[in-house]
Amino acid sequence: MSDFFSAFMDDLPQLRSGLWVTLEATILGALLALVLSFVLGLMSISRLLLSRGVSRVVVEFFRGTSLYVQLFWFYYAMPPLTGYELSPLLCGVLAFGLNYGAYGAEVVRGAINSVPRAQYEATIALNMTPLHRMRKVILPQAWVQMLPSLTNLLIQLLKCTPLLWLISAADLMTAVEKLRSRTGETLTAYVTLLACYFVLAYALTLLMNLLERSAKRRLGLETGGRSLLKSRSAVTAAAAGGAR
Amino acid sequence: MNEGFKWDAVGEALPLLLQGFKVTLLATLLGTVVAAVLGLAIAVAGRAPSRLVTVPVKIVMEFIRSTPLLIQLVGAAAVFSSVEPLTIGIVVLGVHYATYTSEVYRAGIDSVPKGQWEACRALSMSPRRTWQAVILPQAVRNVLPALGNYAILMFKETPFLAVITVQEMVFKAREYGAGHFVYTEVFTLAGVLFLVASYPTSLLMRKLEKRLGH
Numbered sequence: 001m002s003d004f005f006s007a008f009m010d011d012l013p014q015l016r017s018g019l020w021v022t023l024e025a026t027i028l029g030a031l032l033a034l035v036l037s038f039v040l041g042l043m044s045i046s047r048l049l050l051s052r053g054v055s056r057v058v059v060e061f062f063r064g065t066s067l068y069v070q071l072f073w074f075y076y077a078m079p080p081l082t083g084y085e086l087s088p089l090l091c092g093v094l095a096f097g098l099n100y101g102a103y104g105a106e107v108v109r110g111a112i113n114s115v116p117r118a119q120y121e122a123t124i125a126l127n128m129t130p131l132h133r134m135r136k137v138i139l140p141q142a143w144v145q146m147l148p149s150l151t152n153l154l155i156q157l158l159k160c161t162p163l164l165w166l167i168s169a170a171d172l173m174t175a176v177e178k179l180r181s182r183t184g185e186t187l188t189a190y191v192t193l194l195a196c197y198f199v200l201a202y203a204l205t206l207l208m209n210l211l212e213r214s215a216k217r218r219l220g221l222e223t224g225g226r227s228l229l230k231s232r233s234a235v236t237a238a239a240a241g242g243a244r
Numbered sequence: 245m246n247e248g249f250k251w252d253a254v255g256e257a258l259p260l261l262l263q264g265f266k267v268t269l270l271a272t273l274l275g276t277v278v279a280a281v282l283g284l285a286i287a288v289a290g291r292a293p294s295r296l297v298t299v300p301v302k303i304v305m306e307f308i309r310s311t312p313l314l315i316q317l318v319g320a321a322a323v324f325s326s327v328e329p330l331t332i333g334i335v336v337l338g339v340h341y342a343t344y345t346s347e348v349y350r351a352g353i354d355s356v357p358k359g360q361w362e363a364c365r366a367l368s369m370s371p372r373r374t375w376q377a378v379i380l381p382q383a384v385r386n387v388l389p390a391l392g393n394y395a396i397l398m399f400k401e402t403p404f405l406a407v408i409t410v411q412e413m414v415f416k417a418r419e420y421g422a423g424h425f426v427y428t429e430v431f432t433l434a435g436v437l438f439l440v441a442s443y444p445t446s447l448l449m450r451k452l453e454k455r456l457g458h
């Protein structure tokens with residue numbers, strides 16, 4: 001056990017760069033997913049059949065084919081087919097972003113639909129332009145609804161990043177895996193790794209809770225300090241189109 | 245560089261992938277059973293009157309739910325190296341998803357009207373009989389569609405099992421791809437097979453959910 005931790009200290013630079021790769025994949029993947037969620041989500045409530053159809057097909061495609069298959073497809077199948085070779089990290093960001101963007105699109109759609117109908121009618125009565133209506137009235141309310149589900153998706157995305165190890169990106173999993181094979185301390189290594197991911201997940205949850213609180217404040221919904229520490233609920237993940 | 249799509253490779257790999265598909269389905273089915281049973285146990289334990297039970301259950305659940313499935317799989321396979329990989333895969337997948345299904349059950353149990361509990365008490369039923377005869381039959385019926393959704397999610401995560409050498413579909417795809425250098429075709433085929441299997445199932449679940457009035 002002490003062997004492992006002294007090796008852990010020696011390997012700190014590699015571990016730090018591994019942690020950085022994991023964070024990079026999580027954050028860039030999440031940003032791509034967020035953009036796609038909004039684009040696809042807004043497209044799916046459009047009045048044009050074509051835009052609804054395109055969004056539906058893209059969402060069902062990326063949700064229906066497994067993330068694992070998508071990641072491998074970008075890594076192994078893209079180069080011979082197109083001649084472009086992407087770095088492992090970029091493959092990861094693309095696969096995570098597209099996959100979770102598809103799930104997120106359902107979250108955005110559901111949240112916008114949950115804004116009471118009367119709010120739309122009021123904006124029409126006030127002669128607001130569609131853009132103005134979305135920006136000032138609909139989205140601020142939908143955003144509060146979306147945030148808990150988006151937090152769930154973010155943590156799920158973080159939990160998928162060890163897949164990068166399989167396509168030889170030097171992420172946190174890779175760094176600890178190297179340590180493990182050198183020291184032979186299997187159990188300690190994996191428990192340490194799990195603890196690292198738990199800390200990351202909890203830190204992200206706290207950040208998202210902070211965001212949720214400020215979004216609620218803007219709507220005049222006060223929440224106490226305790227709400228920051230609340231843990232995620234698994235039910236919203238499923239209810240917000242986690243599986244369907 | 246561009247050599248086009250080799251259709252004959254698709255034909256050749258298809259039987260192999262279908263063979264792996266059977267393992268995928270088996271793992272999903274058994275994993276769902278583990279998750280459904282264990283999830284129920286966790287949900288009931290979470291309603292125990294003593295905090296000595298509920299607090300540790302909550303902490304362990306939050307930990308399992310917040311950490312990557314891949315590491316749990318690889319770790320379990322390394323620690324219990326003498327156990328068959330498929331068994332480890334099913335148990336780890338089942339335990340991971342049990343932390344999700346337990347919340348579904350919890351919501352289902354909460355949805356049973358309070359009067360039902362009070363009636364059981366008035367009839368001086370034992371706690372065991374209260375759960376068995378009154379609460380669970382009502383709660384479980386409400387949560388079946390949600391459990392189905394988790395089965396579909398689990399189905400899409402079975403490729404993780406390839407990492408611990410379970411011979412499921414993606415494992416077969418990688419094996420064939422590495423042997424013949426035709427990754428594009430086999431991974432596209434694997435993706436299509438996933439889509440073909442999961443999309444109709446999710447449509448069916450949605451219909452079932454509407455029918456039960458959710």
